[in-house]
Amino acid sequence: MFNFASFLDLPLIWYGLIATAIILYVILDGFGLGTGILFPFAPTDQCRDRMMNSIAPVWDSNETWLVLGGGGLFAAFPLAYAVLMPALYIPIIIMLLGMIFRGVSFEFRFKAHGRSRKLWDLTFHVGSLTAALMQGMIIGAYVQGFTVEGRSFAGGAFDWLNAYSVMTGVAVVCGYTLLGATWLVMKTDGATQEWARRCAAYVMWYVAAFMGVVSISMPMMNPDIRSLWFDYPNYLMLMPVPLLTACLFFILWFDLRKEREYRPFFLSIGIFLLGYLGIGISLWPWLVPFAISVRDAAAAPTSQSLLLVGITILLPVMLGYIGYCYYVFRGKTSHEPFY
Amino acid sequence: MFTDLDPVFLARVQFTFTVAFHILFPAFTIGLASWLAVVEWRLLRTGDKIYEEVYRMWVKIFAVTFGLGVVSGIVLSFQFGTNWSVFSDKTGNVLGPLLGYEVLTAFFLEASFLGIMLFGWDRVSRKMHFAATVIVAFGTLLSAFWILSANSWMQTPQGYEIGEGGIFYPTDWIEIIFNPSFPYRLIHMVTAAYLTTAFVVGGIGAYYLRRNLHVRHARVMLGMAMIMAVFVAPAQILFGDFHGLNSFEYQPAKVAAIEGLWETRQGAPMVLFAWPDQEAETNRYAIEIPKLSSLILTHDWNGEVRGLKEWPADERPPVAVVFWAFRIMVGLGVLMALTGLFAIILFIRKKLFDTPWFQYWCMALTPAGFLAVLAGWFVTEVGRQPYVVTGLLRTAESASPVAANQILPSLIAFILVYLFIFGAGAYYILRLIAKGPQIEDEVFGAHGVDQPPIFTDMASEKGGDHV
Numbered sequence: 001m002f003n004f005a006s007f008l009d010l011p012l013i014w015y016g017l018i019a020t021a022i023i024l025y026v027i028l029d030g031f032g033l034g035t036g037i038l039f040p041f042a043p044t045d046q047c048r049d050r051m052m053n054s055i056a057p058v059w060d061s062n063e064t065w066l067v068l069g070g071g072g073l074f075a076a077f078p079l080a081y082a083v084l085m086p087a088l089y090i091p092i093i094i095m096l097l098g099m100i101f102r103g104v105s106f107e108f109r110f111k112a113h114g115r116s117r118k119l120w121d122l123t124f125h126v127g128s129l130t131a132a133l134m135q136g137m138i139i140g141a142y143v144q145g146f147t148v149e150g151r152s153f154a155g156g157a158f159d160w161l162n163a164y165s166v167m168t169g170v171a172v173v174c175g176y177t178l179l180g181a182t183w184l185v186m187k188t189d190g191a192t193q194e195w196a197r198r199c200a201a202y203v204m205w206y207v208a209a210f211m212g213v214v215s216i217s218m219p220m221m222n223p224d225i226r227s228l229w230f231d232y233p234n235y236l237m238l239m240p241v242p243l244l245t246a247c248l249f250f251i252l253w254f255d256l257r258k259e260r261e262y263r264p265f266f267l268s269i270g271i272f273l274l275g276y277l278g279i280g281i282s283l284w285p286w287l288v289p290f291a292i293s294v295r296d297a298a299a300a301p302t303s304q305s306l307l308l309v310g311i312t313i314l315l316p317v318m319l320g321y322i323g324y325c326y327y328v329f330r331g332k333t334s335h336e337p338f339y
Numbered sequence: 340m341f342t343d344l345d346p347v348f349l350a351r352v353q354f355t356f357t358v359a360f361h362i363l364f365p366a367f368t369i370g371l372a373s374w375l376a377v378v379e380w381r382l383l384r385t386g387d388k389i390y391e392e393v394y395r396m397w398v399k400i401f402a403v404t405f406g407l408g409v410v411s412g413i414v415l416s417f418q419f420g421t422n423w424s425v426f427s428d429k430t431g432n433v434l435g436p437l438l439g440y441e442v443l444t445a446f447f448l449e450a451s452f453l454g455i456m457l458f459g460w461d462r463v464s465r466k467m468h469f470a471a472t473v474i475v476a477f478g479t480l481l482s483a484f485w486i487l488s489a490n491s492w493m494q495t496p497q498g499y500e501i502g503e504g505g506i507f508y509p510t511d512w513i514e515i516i517f518n519p520s521f522p523y524r525l526i527h528m529v530t531a532a533y534l535t536t537a538f539v540v541g542g543i544g545a546y547y548l549r550r551n552l553h554v555r556h557a558r559v560m561l562g563m564a565m566i567m568a569v570f571v572a573p574a575q576i577l578f579g580d581f582h583g584l585n586s587f588e589y590q591p592a593k594v595a596a597i598e599g600l601w602e603t604r605q606g607a608p609m610v611l612f613a614w615p616d617q618e619a620e621t622n623r624y625a626i627e628i629p630k631l632s633s634l635i636l637t638h639d640w641n642g643e644v645r646g647l648k649e650w651p652a653d654e655r656p657p658v659a660v661v662f663w664a665f666r667i668m669v670g671l672g673v674l675m676a677l678t679g680l681f682a683i684i685l686f687i688r689k690k691l692f693d694t695p696w697f698q699y700w701c702m703a704l705t706p707a708g709f710l711a712v713l714a715g716w717f718v719t720e721v722g723r724q725p726y727v728v729t730g731l732l733r734t735a736e737s738a739s740p741v742a743a744n745q746i747l748p749s750l751i752a753f754i755l756v757y758l759f760i761f762g763a764g765a766y767y768i769l770r771l772i773a774k775g776p777q778i779e780d781e782v783f784g785a786h787g788v789d790q791p792p793i794f795t796d797m798a799s800e801k802g803g804d805h806v
Binding site for chain 2: 056057058060061063064066067068070071072074075076078079081082083084085086088089090092093096097099100101103104106107108111112151152153154157299300302303306307310311314315318321322325328329
């Protein structure tokens with residue numbers, strides 16, 4: 001039985017790996033969900049075809065990151081998994097139902113014509129919107145913490161539902177819309193791109209506003225987070241996070257005006273990364289805020305060691321072939337030659 | 340509201356429903372991916388367009404079923420936590436890494452190369468496309484490997500120790516992964532998946548032949564399916580028998596329920612048909628063949644077979660379900676093996692492709708694999724009850740602290756949503772079958788009408804079909 005616990009900080013490594021899987025999910029499926037949220041507002045049916053085509057070859061592997069996040073949590077931190085899932089029972093089930101509708105829409109829409117095609121347009125939009133809203137509400141509930149007794153959730157069925165989580169839900173919907181819109185700016189041209197750029201320029205102000213509200217409200221709700229961010233010398237070290245975010249927003253605004261095509265998407269990713277980093281810093285070391293820490297929730301060291309071997313070998317391989325698949329479908333969706 | 344309903348019962352119904360719904364799709368796609376790889380290999384070897392047309396028809400059906408499998412599978416990866424959090428907490432150290440390896444080795448492989456398989460026909464070389472198909476097929480098998488290893492460990496656990504609070508800790512990974520029932524279950528399940536696909540493909544081929552449609556394609560479909568029926572269906576009966584003997588050694592209570600035996604005895608009879616009565620601990624209306632059970636299980640006319648009364652009443656599985664599900668599975672398996680026998684006879688008489696009754700027979704058996712797979716899973720899962728980890732962790736003690744008034748609405752929502760998307764999926768698959776294989780010139784001819792969806796917005800206003 002191999003065990004790396006003597007020379008590796010396994011819970012910390014696994015926290016990092018799962019955090020990576022989740023943010024990769026958020027970014028990759030984020031632009032997919034955002035495309036779905038924007039779907040019914042596109043100017044023409046042709047735009048909608050193009051939008052769906054731009055994500056059809058990759059949506060499946062993008063959603064697999066969520067399975068890795070969920071599966072990884074089960075494997076590396078089973079206690080956290082066992083507490084969080086019942087606590088978030090209702091929003092997770094609703095999110096899954098939304099993702100079901102969204103996922104089948106790809107396959108069914110390609111095969112439908114006329115009115116039934118409209119039906120799958122609708123399920124694609126509603127499914128994406130529902131999944132995004134629920135993910136945002138889950139984050140809102142998460143940062144507010146959970147009631148835990150012993151090794152299980154002891155709160156109520158609707159603890160996750162309050163004004164704050166509704167706000168974070170709408171915030172994530174806006175954030176995904178920004179990702180989706182900048183993705184479309186990159187992957188399309190002509191009328192679709194023009195429209196996507198206007199959407200991005202519009203929704204980025206909402207994203208900035210919501211990020212501001214969350215950044216101010218989290219320290220206000222919790223004294224530990226307040227002292228973490230505002231006590232000397234912490235704020236000197238942490239100040240780059242909000243400053244950099246503001247810079248990225250400014251460059252994004254500038255790029256959208258200058259009609260740059262590629263950079264806005266990567267700037268939006270940067271904004272997401274910084275927001276995620278901010279939440280991560282605030283909540284450390286809690287895995288189930290504010291009840292179970294990363295170390296308390298960790299699986300047996302042998303379990304974490306076994307999967308670490310696999311992920312160390314396989315993650316680079318996976319990233320390699322996932323990159324290859326993106327490369328195969330590179331370029332503008334509409335610039336493809338006729339056959 | 341609903342507080343009088345038992346949350347554990349509702350959670351079990353919900354898990355049964357979502358997992359049974361899910362298993363239909365992998366059972367089909369495991370076989371279909373491998374078969375498509377063979378078809379594409381034939382295409383590369385012979386250059387015969389017929390294989391390309393068959394491939395392109397079935398890859399669309401593959402896409403729909405794979406999509407349904409993915410979305411119903413994501414639900415499962417969360418349901419261990421939402422509905423069975425105590426189980427997740429206690430077994431996470433053992434089962435978590437196995438499921439983690441499934442995601443890392445299989446899910447990303449399948450999901451990534453599926454995009455190339457479906458949309459990459461004109462974007463990558465023929466060989467790369469073939470490689471993508473093979474990789475997807477390999478991914479489905481890897482996925483089966485890990486998930487069946489995890490399931491088998493729950494059936495026949497070993498390589499663990501139990502710590503404080505009933506939490507399982509791994510002591511030997513090789514023992515855990517290759518637990519006693521795993522090799523048997525893996526072979527039995529993968530073979531079942533291959534047969535499921537074969538009978539679907541064969542049934543559709545027979546339908547085309549009966550209607551005199553796409554005759555050359557239909558011969559490929561029925562012919563390749565019958566190769567499976569001839570060689571694999573009888574082998575499956577053998578694999579099933581080995582699996583049964585393994586269960587007899589490690590899970591005798593399950594086998595007692597399968598056989599419908601209440602009393603421990605030498606020379607136990609084979610109960611062909613009966614109505615097992617759990618309360619009265621006896622069979623009603625039984626038809627028995629003397630001593631046959633002992634012969635099959637112990638290879639001795641007078642061997643001892645333990646009956647259900649060996650176990651206290653609260654440690655016996657629900658006998659009637661296991662008993663009947665087993666008979667349905669075996670009955671379907673025999674029909675499949677018979678199909679292979681008929682196919683040989685007709686082939687020797689050179690009438691395999693134009694015998695009407697055989698075409699109807701194959702059409703009738705189109706869903707046989709699905710039903711057999713479901714019945715088989717009911718045998719093995721219900722047969723393990725009342726335990727979720729055999730002998731160690733009871734199902735009733737594994738559930739989440741989630742109240743009935745949360746589970747009932749989610750259960751109803753899953754049933755409604757699944758019926759809706761299943762109906763839609765079935766409708767589109769039937770339409771694809773009705774449309775049949777498209778002759779190459781029509782698809783990619785000079786008109787350029789039907790382009791892969793990545794190009795559809797340029798090709799036509801209405802968009803197009805896959806591939």
